Amino acid sequence: MLESQLKYDLDQERIDEIARMSRPQVSVIGLGGAGCNIVSWIKQRGMTGGRLLALNTDANHLSICKADKRILIGEKTTHGLGCGGYAEKGEQALRESLEVIKKEIAGSSIVFLVSGLGGGTGTGASCALAESLKGTGPLVVGVNTIPFAIERVRMETARSAIERLKKACDTVVTIDNNKLVKVAGDLPFQEALGVANELVGVFVKDITETITTASLINLDFMDLRAIMEKKGIAAIGAGWGQGEEKVEKAVKVALDGQLLDINDVTKAYGVLIHVSGGEDLTLDEVYRSGEMVTKSISPKAKIIWGAKVVPEMQGSAHVFVCLTGVESAFLNQTQKPKRFKLF
Ligand SMILES: Nc1nc2c(ncn2[C@@H]2O[C@H](COP(=O)(O)OP(=O)(O)OP(=O)(O)O)[C@@H](O)[C@H]2O)c(=O)[nH]1
Ligand SMILES: [Mg+2]
Missing domain, CATH: 3.30.1330.20 (Tubulin/FtsZ, C-terminal domain)
Incomplete structure (x- = not known):
């Protein structure tokens, strides 16, 4: 009797242990100003089952960011001053800090790269990080906003970044800031950005929580992988x-x-x-x-x-x-x- 009880207890422990080990590890990385704002939004709301990282070349902005881990990238390249819209600088900064980042996300089954395209850090660093993660194991999902039409020159920067991300990521989810603003109604610019951050934040938070914690219907990570692996663009x-x-x-x-x-x-x-x-x-x-x-x-x-x-x-x-x-x-x-x- 005792022996069978012991075996039962061990079996139960083993199930819990296997469940713990097989739970997908999720890393959500915000890159640049917009990416870090979205990560901050998620952190303030609270997210279970994933780790939030904020990466920026801009030390000032990073210092007000909320995340599980903040990393100032490319200190030698930008001296903590940001990239001033130059994506090549963002890319260089990422390469400078690549080893530190890789250590932080080691063992992840899914990596979300969240950024607003069109600037320097988010654009350059997302492309470089996605390329260096390609084929290394995790499902890599880019979550990127498209610039506002008034940011004319930035549109071209964003377009070529999406082409690169499409090749490097499994799936690139693109969200058009212009459409978001229309949906949000006549809001002041800052508030409209807040709406955008919330939409992207809810999307990442809900996927993460549903594949890592028990909910009404759980999303299976392998199913997610099946629809997102090597699939190009998503909306x-x-x-x-x-x-x-x-x-x-x-x-x-x-x-x-x-x-x-x-x-x-x-x-x-x-x-x-x-x-x-x-x-x-x-x-x-x-x-x-x-x-x-x-x-x-x-x-x-x-x-x-x-x-x-x-x-x-x-x-x-x-x-x-x-x-x-x-x-x-x-x-x-x-x-x-x-x-x-x-x-
Ligand atoms: N959704 C959303 N988009 C934003 C926000 N801030 C900026 N953007 C958009 O993202 C683009 C890139 O801006 P940032 O993220 O501030 O730029 P960055 O990556 O920090 O680049 P540098 O400052 O040049 O190093 C902008 O052109 C805007 O279209 C934000 O808080 N939310
Ligand atoms: Mg910036």
């Missing part, structure tokens, strides 16, 4: 709904293309749907959201789900969809941005 959409049919309403908004940086959703290879809602959220509602997506996209697309209950969200639902293997509308814009005429 995300988000929607909110309330009352009856809240999930359906949220899915409709998420797919209506206001935010998605793609021209043709039917070409998506894979879809990740994440639903958050109050304790009234039912599994049926969540599965129905999948059916809606299948109808709007393509019956051939591979769909994976994650869902979690947030007690404060009673009566409402938040849905994000991530469409992988798509073509970026931004990248396909052939016309060059118009230049300012000075005289």
Whole structure:
């Protein structure tokens, strides 16, 4: 009797141990000003199951950043002063600090590289880090914002960075700041940036938590890998709904293309749907959201789900969809941005 009890206890311990060992390790790295702001947003909200790193060449900005670990990169290259919009400098700074970064993220199963494209540090360092991580083991997911149209010259910098990231990362999720601002309404610039940071922050936080902790529906890391590994560009959409049919309403908004940086959703290879809602959220509602997506996209697309209950969200639902293997509308814009005429 005692012996069998002992064996039972050992088996239980072994299950817990294997569960601990097999839990994917997630590193979320914010690079440059925007990337660090997004990491700070996540840190302030709290995230379980992943590690938050903030990397910048700008010591001042880094000092007000919130993260599990902050790293001043390229001290010799930039002396803590930032890159002033020069992506080559950002790249050089990253190379200078590469070994330190690699040690910090050793053993990760998934690495998110979060940055706002168009400047120096985030653009150059994201490209260089993605290239040096390629083929080394972890699933590398770039999460990048596209500059505002008013930042004309930065658009070209961003475009060539996306081309590079597309080759180096498994998936590059592009989020257009211009569309975000439209969705957010008539907000002052700083507040509009806050909305952008929140959307990107929620996306990274929800994926991380659903693959590392128990939730209503857990996303399996291997499923995530299947839709994101070597898939090129991805786009995300988000929607909110309330009352009856809240999930359906949220899915409709998420797919209506206001935010998605793609021209043709039917070409998506894979879809990740994440639903958050109050304790009234039912599994049926969540599965129905999948059916809606299948109808709007393509019956051939591979769909994976994650869902979690947030007690404060009673009566409402938040849905994000991530469409992988798509073509970026931004990248396909052939016309060059118009230049300012000075005289
Ligand atoms: N979503 C979001 N985008 C931002 C934010 N700050 C800047 N951006 C966008 O990101 C681009 C890059 O800006 P930063 O991240 O500040 O630049 P950086 O990478 O620090 O580059 P350097 O300062 O030149 O070293 C900008 O052109 C904006 O389009 C932010 O807080 N949130
Ligand atoms: Mg900066």
